[in-house]
Amino acid sequence: MTSLVDSAAVSTVADPVLAVRDVRVSSRVDGREIVHGVSFELTPGKVVGIVGESGSGKTLTCRAVLGILPEHFEISGGSVQLAGQDVSALSQAQWTALRGSTISAVFQDPASYLNPSIPVGAQLAEVLRVKKKLGRRAARRGALELLDAVQLRDPELVYTQYAFELSGGMLQRILIATAIAAGPRVLIADEATTALDVTVQAEILDLLADLRERTGLALVVVSHDLAVVAQLCDEVLVMRDGEVVEHGATTEVLYHPRHAYTRLLISEHEQYGLEKFLDRTEARP
Numbered sequence: 190m191t192s193l194v195d196s197a198a199v200s201t202v203a204d205p206v207l208a209v210r211d212v213r214v215s216s217r218v219d220g221r222e223i224v225h226g227v228s229f230e231l232t233p234g235k236v237v238g239i240v241g242e243s244g245s246g247k248t249l250t251c252r253a254v255l256g257i258l259p260e261h262f263e264i265s266g267g268s269v270q271l272a273g274q275d276v277s278a279l280s281q282a283q284w285t286a287l288r289g290s291t292i293s294a295v296f297q298d299p300a301s302y303l304n305p306s307i308p309v310g311a312q313l314a315e316v317l318r319v320k321k322k323l324g325r326r327a328a329r330r331g332a333l334e335l336l337d338a339v340q341l342r343d344p345e346l347v348y349t350q351y352a353f354e355l356s357g358g359m360l361q362r363i364l365i366a367t368a369i370a371a372g373p374r375v376l377i378a379d380e381a382t383t384a385l386d387v388t389v390q391a392e393i394l395d396l397l398a399d400l401r402e403r404t405g406l407a408l409v410v411v412s413h414d415l416a417v418v419a420q421l422c423d424e425v426l427v428m429r430d431g432e433v434v435e436h437g438a439t440t441e442v443l444y445h446p447r448h449a450y451t452r453l454l455i456s457e458h459e460q461y462g463l464e465k466f467l468d469r470t471e472a473r474p
């Protein structure tokens with residue numbers, strides 16, 4: 190049987206799956222620009238991190254890339270190319286088709302994305318029915334396989350459970366399973382581990398690293414936590430007040446920060462044990 194999870198072949202061609210070029214986001218109400226030009230590229234299996242304090246524009250950047258900006262914001266400059274396609278030309282229907290199957294996202298607070306009155310397995314199976322056009326039995330089988338892939342013990346039991354019966358870490362795994370159900374090439378994780386305790390957070394980060402390794406999934410990891418980025422990302426963008434103040438290889442940015450703001454973020458994180466993650470990053474081939 191072909192595995193749903195492993196079927197996304199790792200491309201050997203390093204064409205970017207996502208190319209964000211000088212993206213600007215402005216308010217439609219007063220024309221004020223809030224995000225002042227963000228650029229980065231993702232090739233298969235690459236992980237880019239976006240860090241910065243609250244309100245620096247990380248989420249608006251992600252929403253711009255996902256085509257889900259709040260109503261009173263618009264992309265006012267630059268371009269987003271997804272799998273070679275300029276997204277500004279997409280209709281709503283085309284966007285709906287791409288979301289899930291090419292680009293997907295997980296956010297903080299997984300419980301709010303699940304229906305409390307339907308077992309989580311049925312919700313996951315529904316995604317497979319809609320997005321992958323699977324029949325009822327194949328969708329159930331696929332859902333169980335995904336629950337297993339996100340390392341939930343006893344997928345058969347979890348399949349039948351409701352959101353309120355599951356811990357935050359389990360719910361986040363289910364959200365990740367849902368997000369990768371249609372085999373996207375890019376996953377945006379926006380503060381996806383922020384609400385979790387440190388041990389569970391580390392497990393979820395390992396899971397994302399494992400998915401990237403096995404499926405070539407490219408990731409955008411948004412976090413106010415530099416340690417998260419240090420653990421997972423090849424490249425990092427540091428944002429402040431809607432501006433990218435520094436962008437480079439993670440080890441460069443974290444070991445040789447050029448901008449005073451990056452140095453400040455690092456010094457604030459030292460008390461939380463950033464060095465531990467930096468060691469891991471350095472050890473990576």
Ligand SMILES: Nc1ncnc2c1ncn2[C@@H]1O[C@H](COP(=O)(O)OP(=O)(O)OP(=O)(O)O)[C@@H](O)[C@H]1O
Pocket residue numbers: 223241242243244245246247248249250259413
């Ligand atoms: N729906 C919205 N309505 C009005 N202003 C918004 C909205 N979303 C974001 N903003 C404003 O845009 C700016 C950037 O916000 P954004 O959510 O992108 O920041 P962030 O870096 O993701 O912060 P956080 O870590 O708190 O999520 C902030 O000044 C914020 O107040």
